[in-house]
Amino acid sequence: MTKEFFKVTDLNKVLEYRRIFSKVTAEDVDISETTGRILAKDIISDTDLPDFMRTTMDGYAISASSSYGATEANPGWLTIKGAIAMGDIPSFRIGPGESARIATGGMLPQGADSVMMIEHTEPVDEHSVEIYKSIAPGQHVIDIGEDFRKGEILLCCGQRIRAQETGLLAAFGKQNVLVYRKPKIAIISTGDEVVPIDHTPGLGKIRDINTYTLAGLVKEAGGIPHSYGIIPDVYDALYQSCRQAVEASDMVLISGGSSVGVRDLTIDVLASLPDAKILVHGISISPGKPTILAKVGNCAFWGLPGHVVSAMVVFSVVVKPFIEHICGLAVSREVKIPAILTRNIASVHGRTDYVRVRLLEKDGKLCAEPILGKSGLINTMVKADGLIEIDMNTEGLYQGAEVWVIPV
Amino acid sequence: MTKEFFKVTDLNKVLEYRRIFSKVTAEDVDISETTGRILAKDIISDTDLPDFMRTTMDGYAISASSSYGATEANPGWLTIKGAIAMGDIPSFRIGPGESARIATGGMLPQGADSVMMIEHTEPVDEHSVEIYKSIAPGQHVIDIGEDFRKGEILLCCGQRIRAQETGLLAAFGKQNVLVYRKPKIAIISTGDEVVPIDHTPGLGKIRDINTYTLAGLVKEAGGIPHSYGIIPDVYDALYQSCRQAVEASDMVLISGGSSVGVRDLTIDVLASLPDAKILVHGISISPGKPTILAKVGNCAFWGLPGHVVSAMVVFSVVVKPFIEHICGLAVSREVKIPAILTRNIASVHGRTDYVRVRLLEKDGKLCAEPILGKSGLINTMVKADGLIEIDMNTEGLYQGAEVWVIPV
Structure with missing residues (x-):
C-alpha cells in the first residue's frame, strides 16, 4: 500500500522537452x-589556404624530376638560382637542374613542385x-588550397x-566572431x-552548499550563474524571487x-507565475527523482532535489543538455569514457540509475570502481570521476562489464 | 650523409626539467x-558533517526496533509524538512505540535512529x-560525521x-580560499x-594563427595569455620583446x-638574456622536434615550431605539463581515453610519434580513427578529437590495437 506522490516522466521524454525552448x-x-564559446553562424572560406605553394621544411625548392635517380652513392647536382626570403614572392623561376634555397614556410618559385x-x-x-635523394612532386610542400578551399564551410x-x-x-x-550569448x-x-x-549553522541547520x-556547474557548462541567495519556505518570498529570476x-x-x-510550495509558486506550465513532476532516475521542470515564458524552470549529490546528478544528466540546447550547441564532442566495472552493482528495474565511480588504470585497462556510501553523502561526489548509467530495463551490472563513464 | 642540426632530448628527460621551475x-x-582553480593548501574539517543525525526522506523518525515485525499484512502501530520543523532542534524525545513526523533534511529527535x-x-x-515495514537502525538517515569527520583532510x-x-x-x-595564482x-x-x-596577407605571407x-590553449590550461604580437626576425627587436616578456x-x-x-636567431637571443640557460634544443617527438626550452631566471622559455599543428602537439605533450607544474597541480584527474584503432599506422623507430585521431562509436566500441593529411594542415587538428602516442620503441600500430587518446 504505497503512495504515488508524483507521476514520474521517462528521462528521454524529459530531454525531448528541450525543443520547446528557444536558443539565446x-x-x-x-x-x-572565442575559445570555449559556441559559433552562431557558419564560417565560409573566402580564400584558398594556403593561397601559395608553401614549404614545410628548410631546403631547396626544385622540380621533383630534377632529383630522379639521385642517391647517396650517386648524388645529383643542381645549380642554386637564388634564395627565397621569408614572406617574399620569388622573383625568378626554377627550370630543370635548378634549385632555390628556401626556409620553412617560404613560397615556392614557379617551376618548383x-x-x-x-x-x-x-x-x-x-x-x-649535391642532392642525395629522389623526391616526388608535392614532397615537403603544402599545395594551394590543400588545407582549405575557397568556398568551403570551415566551421x-x-x-x-x-x-x-x-x-x-x-x-x-x-577578428570579430558571432557566437551565442552565455x-x-x-x-x-x-x-x-x-x-x-x-x-555557523546551529544544530539542525546546514550551510548553503547547493x-x-x-x-560551479553552470560555469563549467558555459552559463553565467546569478545567485538569488536563500529564500525562506514562504509563498510570498518565493514567488517574488522566482518572478524576478524568470524576468x-x-x-x-x-x-x-x-x-x-517544500515541493508542493514550489509547485504552487510555479503554477501561479505568469505564462507558466508544469511539464515534469518527477523523473524516472535515481538519484534525482523529485525533480520539477516547468516552462515559464521561454524560461526553463527547474526544481532540483535538495541533496547536493542528487542535484548534481540531475544537473549532469538533464539540466546540462538543456543549457547546451539554449546555448546553441549542435555538435557535441564530449565523449563518454569506456571502462571496465570492478564489481557487481545492483539496480532497480524501471528507473535509470546513476552510480558514482572512480577511474583508475589496472593492468593496462581503464577501470570504473563504484564508490560506496549513501547517495546523500557529498564525499561520494568528491571522490568520483564520473557516473555510469544503468538502464531502466537492466537489474544490475556484473564485475567486468564494459561501461560508459560520464565525467563529472 | 645526413646532418645533425641539433641533438634531440628524450621526451621524459624534457618533462623532468619541470622540477627546476618553482610554482607561482x-x-x-x-x-x-574557485571552480577550475588549484588549491594552495590542505583544507581540514573543523566539524563533523553533518553534526546532527539527518533524515534523507520524508516520513517518521523512529527507533528501528519499534518497526520489527511490521509488514503489509501485519502492520505496526505507533503514536505520533509531534512534528519536527525544518532546521529546528526537536524539543522532545522518542521512546519505543513512538514516532515523529519529519521532512527530508530534518534533524532526528533523541531516541530515534x-x-x-x-x-x-x-x-x-x-x-x-500504521507502518508496513521493518527497518534497520541508520536507515534513511545520515549519521553524525558520516560524510566527513572533524579533523579529516577534506581537500x-x-x-x-x-x-x-x-x-x-x-x-x-x-568564504575565502587560498588558490595558486593563474x-x-x-x-x-x-x-x-x-x-x-x-x-590581408599578400602572396607568400600568412596570418598570425599561432x-x-x-x-586559447593557455586559457584552457588555466593560464592568462598575454600577446606580444608579431616581432620581426631581427635580433634587437626580438631581444627587447623577449626581455620584456620574461620580466x-x-x-x-x-x-x-x-x-x-630563425631558430638560430632565437637561440642567440635566448643565450644573451640575463640568467639564461638553454636546456633543450630539439625533442625526440614528431611533430614538434624543433622545440627549444630555456630557463631564464625562473621563467620557462619555449621556442615552439612555427607550424600550428606541431606547436599544438608540443603544447599538449610538453608545455601543458609545465604549466600544470607551475600552477601547483599535484593530482591530475585528467584521463587518457581508451579506444580501438581503426587502421594500421606506421611510425619511425627512435622517436615518439603523435597521430591525430577522431573518436567515434562503432558497434558499441569507442574507436580512434587516424586523420589523414600532412602534419602541416590545420584542418587535421580541427577534425581531431585527440592524439595517440606511438612509443619510440614501436614501429607502428595495427588496426584493432587498444590505444589511449589524449584529448585536444
Whole structure:
C-alpha cells in the first residue's frame, strides 16, 4: 500500500522537452574571447589556404624530376638560382637542374613542385649543391588550397570553438566572431534549515552548499550563474524571487525542496507565475527523482532535489543538455569514457540509475570502481570521476562489464 | 650523409626539467571564483558533517526496533509524538512505540535512529500511524560525521577544484580560499611571413594563427595569455620583446621559428638574456622536434615550431605539463581515453610519434580513427578529437590495437 506522490516522466521524454525552448541570442566577440564559446553562424572560406605553394621544411625548392635517380652513392647536382626570403614572392623561376634555397614556410618559385630537405644535400659552392635523394612532386610542400578551399564551410554554426578553431578563425582573418550569448542562469536556494556559508549553522541547520555547487556547474557548462541567495519556505518570498529570476534569466534552478511540503510550495509558486506550465513532476532516475521542470515564458524552470549529490546528478544528466540546447550547441564532442566495472552493482528495474565511480588504470585497462556510501553523502561526489548509467530495463551490472563513464 | 642540426632530448628527460621551475604564488579568492582553480593548501574539517543525525526522506523518525515485525499484512502501530520543523532542534524525545513526523533534511529527535518512509505508512488519526515495514537502525538517515569527520583532510593542496569541491568548501564555510595564482604566459609570434589577422596577407605571407591558438590553449590550461604580437626576425627587436616578456611573465612561448635561420636567431637571443640557460634544443617527438626550452631566471622559455599543428602537439605533450607544474597541480584527474584503432599506422623507430585521431562509436566500441593529411594542415587538428602516442620503441600500430587518446 504505497503512495504515488508524483507521476514520474521517462528521462528521454524529459530531454525531448528541450525543443520547446528557444536558443539565446548571438553576440559579436573579439577572436581572443572565442575559445570555449559556441559559433552562431557558419564560417565560409573566402580564400584558398594556403593561397601559395608553401614549404614545410628548410631546403631547396626544385622540380621533383630534377632529383630522379639521385642517391647517396650517386648524388645529383643542381645549380642554386637564388634564395627565397621569408614572406617574399620569388622573383625568378626554377627550370630543370635548378634549385632555390628556401626556409620553412617560404613560397615556392614557379617551376618548383617540391622541396629537398637540407639534410639530404651538401653544398658544393655558392652556386651549386649535391642532392642525395629522389623526391616526388608535392614532397615537403603544402599545395594551394590543400588545407582549405575557397568556398568551403570551415566551421559550422552550433560548433564549440576550441583553441584550434580559434586558430582557424585567425587564419581567415575573423577578428570579430558571432557566437551565442552565455545564458544567464538564476540559482535560488530554499529550505528553512539552510544558512549562508559565512554563518555557523546551529544544530539542525546546514550551510548553503547547493548555490555554490550549482554555480560551479553552470560555469563549467558555459552559463553565467546569478545567485538569488536563500529564500525562506514562504509563498510570498518565493514567488517574488522566482518572478524576478524568470524576468532576468534564461533559466532558473531552484533547489532545496526535496520534502513534500517544500515541493508542493514550489509547485504552487510555479503554477501561479505568469505564462507558466508544469511539464515534469518527477523523473524516472535515481538519484534525482523529485525533480520539477516547468516552462515559464521561454524560461526553463527547474526544481532540483535538495541533496547536493542528487542535484548534481540531475544537473549532469538533464539540466546540462538543456543549457547546451539554449546555448546553441549542435555538435557535441564530449565523449563518454569506456571502462571496465570492478564489481557487481545492483539496480532497480524501471528507473535509470546513476552510480558514482572512480577511474583508475589496472593492468593496462581503464577501470570504473563504484564508490560506496549513501547517495546523500557529498564525499561520494568528491571522490568520483564520473557516473555510469544503468538502464531502466537492466537489474544490475556484473564485475567486468564494459561501461560508459560520464565525467563529472 | 645526413646532418645533425641539433641533438634531440628524450621526451621524459624534457618533462623532468619541470622540477627546476618553482610554482607561482598563491592568492585568496572568493569561493564563487574557485571552480577550475588549484588549491594552495590542505583544507581540514573543523566539524563533523553533518553534526546532527539527518533524515534523507520524508516520513517518521523512529527507533528501528519499534518497526520489527511490521509488514503489509501485519502492520505496526505507533503514536505520533509531534512534528519536527525544518532546521529546528526537536524539543522532545522518542521512546519505543513512538514516532515523529519529519521532512527530508530534518534533524532526528533523541531516541530515534532511523526514518520510516512516508510511502510505507498510513495515518490512522492525528496521533497515530500504521507502518508496513521493518527497518534497520541508520536507515534513511545520515549519521553524525558520516560524510566527513572533524579533523579529516577534506581537500588537498594541489587539487583542482571542481563544482563538487566548491560545494564542499561551502559546506565548511570557506568564504575565502587560498588558490595558486593563474600564471601569466607571454606569447610572441615571429616570422617575416606572418601578418596580423586584420591584414590581408599578400602572396607568400600568412596570418598570425599561432598567437590565437596558443592563447586559447593557455586559457584552457588555466593560464592568462598575454600577446606580444608579431616581432620581426631581427635580433634587437626580438631581444627587447623577449626581455620584456620574461620580466612580466611566468612563462614565455615564442613561435614561428622553424627555419634554421630563425631558430638560430632565437637561440642567440635566448643565450644573451640575463640568467639564461638553454636546456633543450630539439625533442625526440614528431611533430614538434624543433622545440627549444630555456630557463631564464625562473621563467620557462619555449621556442615552439612555427607550424600550428606541431606547436599544438608540443603544447599538449610538453608545455601543458609545465604549466600544470607551475600552477601547483599535484593530482591530475585528467584521463587518457581508451579506444580501438581503426587502421594500421606506421611510425619511425627512435622517436615518439603523435597521430591525430577522431573518436567515434562503432558497434558499441569507442574507436580512434587516424586523420589523414600532412602534419602541416590545420584542418587535421580541427577534425581531431585527440592524439595517440606511438612509443619510440614501436614501429607502428595495427588496426584493432587498444590505444589511449589524449584529448585536444
